[in-house]
Structures are given as structure tokens and as C-alpha cells.
Amino acid sequence: ERAREILESGARRGSNRLGVEAMELLDAYGIPTPQGDVVSSPVEAEAIAEEIGDDVVMKIVSPDILHKSDIGGVEVGVPVEDVRDTYEDLVVRARNYQEDATILGVQVQEMVDLDNGVETILGMNRDPQFGPLLLFGLGGIFVEVLEDNTVSVAPVSETEAKGMLDDIDSAPLLRGARGRDPVDEATLVETIQRLSQLVTDFPAIVELDINPLVATPDGVQAVDLRLTLD
Ligand code: ADP
Ligand code: MG
Known part of the structure; x- marks a missing residue:
């Protein structure tokens, strides 16, 4: 399948680090990319x-x-x-x-419309003890400054994925604070589950970051990707 080919082509290049050249991997899992x-x-x-x-x-x-x-x-x-x-x-x-x-x-x-979107981060870190830890939080330039994120072990159910949205302090920002339109929460939840599936299917991925994952009222866009293979 296509996802496997993308990861193998990275490995063939002799690099265990892949970036935006591997964005098709997200497409293959139904995670929208620009x-x-x-x-x-x-x-x-x-x-x-x-x-x-x-x-x-x-x-x-x-x-x-x-x-x-x-x-x-x-x-x-x-x-x-x-x-x-x-x-x-x-x-x-x-x-x-x-x-x-x-x-x-x-x-x-x-170009993705950042004015009507919220830059979030969706990532995974494979822990030797706990397995794939999904991270969701506020992304873009705020990621280091505010450190507003939450972690869940993959695979996550729909309820758990929803819970990750509720967990972050900036949840009101996603839900339309200050007269903004709320982001498409259903698609965001689905995207968390799709990434959960991807990292469950490919244990060779030890680390992955979509930063930013731009959430808008119309859906989400994975704008950047970085991953590490073991
Ligand atoms: P890096 O994280 O390696 O610096 P990114 O691809 O994340 O590179 O781009 C840096 C920033 O540029 C993003 O956080 C976002 O604010 C902006 N940016 C990147 N791609 C787009 C895009 N397609 N549309 C709008 N803004 C973008
Ligand atoms: Mg980035």
C-alpha cells in the first residue's frame, strides 16, 4: 500500500527523518493536506x-x-x-x-487561511513503556510559549479523541471565543483518530509531528509534517 512505499522510500535514502516530502502518508489516511x-x-x-x-x-x-x-x-x-x-x-x-x-x-x-483558523499541533511520541503517546495542543508559534497540550495513549476511541479537545486550556478558542466561528470539531476528532490509526499501523514511526494542523470552521489542513523512523 501507498503509505508503506512512502516510508520505505525515506528509509532507502538512508535517512530516518522525513518531512513534508512524506505528506502523502497523511493523504493515505484521509488527513487533509493543502x-x-x-x-x-x-x-x-x-x-x-x-x-x-x-x-x-x-x-x-x-x-x-x-x-x-x-x-x-x-x-x-x-x-x-x-x-x-x-x-x-x-x-x-x-x-x-x-x-x-x-x-x-x-x-x-x-495558502491556508490562518485568519479563520487555529494552529494546533498533533503529534506522537513512542514511549518504550506506554507505547504511542498522542499529543494534541495549541500549535504554531505558541507551542513552546504556552505549552497547552494533552497526551493520550493510541489507539484512541472517538470519546477519548473528543476528550483531548476538552482537555486543553485553549478549548474555548476552538469553540468560537471572541466572536470567531467555531472550528469543525467533528473533523478534528476524526483526524486525531486517523493519526492514531496511522501510528498504530506503523510501529517503525517513533516520532511524528503535524505542526501546524490548522483547524478552521470548514475542516482541518495538515500544513507541516516531520517524522522519525527507528
Ligand atoms: P517549520 O515548522 O519547519 O518552520 P512550517 O511548514 O510549519 O515550517 O511553516 C512555518 C509557519 O509558516 C507555519 O507555522 C505557518 O504559520 C506558516 N505556514 C506554513 N505553511 C503555510 C500555508 N500553506 N498556509 C499558510 N501559512 C503557512
Ligand atoms: Mg512547522
């Missing part, structure tokens, strides 16, 4: 942007770069006419950061 692709040339990047038909987000894809935005490896709101130059810029920044970094390419991704 439209886009990883490409290896400026011309291909432009073609993807034209297909998307709007400003795009571009990200460097390298197993040696864990926090892409820290090194200037993420550009949001790139107009189609700037896509080729931005491709080159991202590669230069990656080389400046680490001359011999393995660069798999650049991801060109549809």
Missing part, C-alpha cells in the same frame, strides 16, 4: 504554482533542516511571478545554513 507538491527545479515550481492559481507557500525540503522557518526556509504569500526566484533564494539560504545539506527540493503549497 494542495501542492515537492519539486526539484524552479520551472517545475512555477508549474505547480500556476496549477494552484494563486499566491503560494514555498518551503525548503531537507532532512538536515528541522525548523525550516528558523533559517528562512519558508516563504508565504509568493505570487506566481516570484516563484522561480524564490526557489533559488530558498536553496541559497539552506546552503548558507549548512553547505553540505541534502536538499530534496522545494515544496510549493496552497
